[in-house]
Amino acid sequence: MDTKECTLQNLKPNLRPKTIEECWATIDKLIAIIQNLEERLNINSKNSSQPPSMDFGKKKKDKNNNNKKSSGRKFGGQPGHVGVSRKLVPVEQVNKIVTCLAPEKCEECGDTLSPLEQIVRHQVYEIPIPKYEITEYQILQAHCENCQKTYAGSTPKEVGRRGFGLRVHALIGLLTSKFRLSKRQALLLLKDFYNMPICVGSVSNIEHRVSQAIESIHVQIKTSIDNSKIVHIDETGFKQNNRTGWAWLIATNMLSFFHLDFSRGKKIAKQLIGNFINRIIVSDRYTAYDYIPELNHQNCWAHLKRDFQKISERKGIAGVIGRRLLKHYGRLFAFWKASLKIGSTNERRSKKRRRYLQNALIKSLVAGAKCSHLTTARTCQNILKQGKSLWLFLDNKEIPATNNLAERQLRPLVIAKKFSFGVKSERGARFIERIYSLTLSCQQQKKNALTWLQDSIFNYFSGLAPPIFA
16 A cells, blocks of 8 residues: 555544544554564464465575585595495395306407406396286176076175275375375376276275275274373364365374364364373363363473564564573573483482573563563463473473474375365265374384285275284
8 A cells, every 4th residue: 555545634534533642542553553464474484383385585595605615525425435335135036137248358468268256246126117917807607497596606805896906906095195196196107107097086986995994993093092191182274075174183103193074173172182191192272172181281382482482573572571481491491401311410409490490481471471562461371371281391201392293293194285175075084084094103113004005905805804003
């Protein structure tokens, strides 16, 4: 808007201030609006939950104007560097051996060369030419002359009357989840690599069958997490059927469980967390988790640090308080990290130091809760309400201070939704939550997700008990 349009003369008659007091009141309101807009412009990944990829005006390092002095050495490995190379595979495991004969005569004098016993071995890794296999099942029939009934043979249970085998099911399940391909991209990959005749509808049906096959593993993962002492929880937006939806995650160091729902309310949080007795729930300060008792709830300090950073960037007394909070935060975590590394030689002195750092931070939060900046006061009041939920990690080394585990496990799904824009059906939602629970849990436990998918699909088609996912 042009500055001429913002003058008091151009305001509507009922909005123009008539007295000096009204002028000052209007100026105060405009200053507050400007400060709010400036704060919104300065939002980034360090002072909010905004991902780093959305940071506006992020400066990139200029390689040409790097202040670092050159060492004068050439690029690449330096003298004395120990190289790392692939180890030779035993001859028994080699698929093919090609003998490269040495020359028979010397190139210099023409004399006959004597063969040496030493052989130089060189191995080349190659991908086999991809080609799909077709297995034809010829179903024989028989007729009863007496009863006039016709009987037919049946295919194996793991085959059924489906047009694609176990490995195709498992591969498509991974392509459209772990490797973030759309259904059409997975189709094109199968056509380009294997020249396989397949359509988008078949890919969707395969996803549905994979989802049914791993449903039991999904339940097993949830049961195991329910028995864990420390659980992380987080949620992110995920569209379903063109409606606003949410992807919930509960995770431990070894397992991840996803749940897609249209609600972000406390009811879903209670349903996922279940019993919190003798358990610690790690989360951010989202109000859906406020029902958890303080002694069973650890708040994420990474989120608190971003709040402190945001407050420190404000003007006036709010900025002073924010910088003071960041200072106390740095001292507290320096003390905590040092105690984790070397332990405490003097327990009494360590407790006294910790109590001092806690009180200093709480004192600054109390000052922030009473300051004239309303947003800062509201944030500090909200943090103070968390009570003992802020400090559990100081008493127990097994309790993490942040909810970074849940955010890391959510990240693959967050990236995938940028390509897929969510799911279009109920069965698509079930496939996403089950396949991501399996693949990310396999990744945490360093298991082969393809093998687990194949075993689960085989057992499901064969009517056998599902494999146990420990």
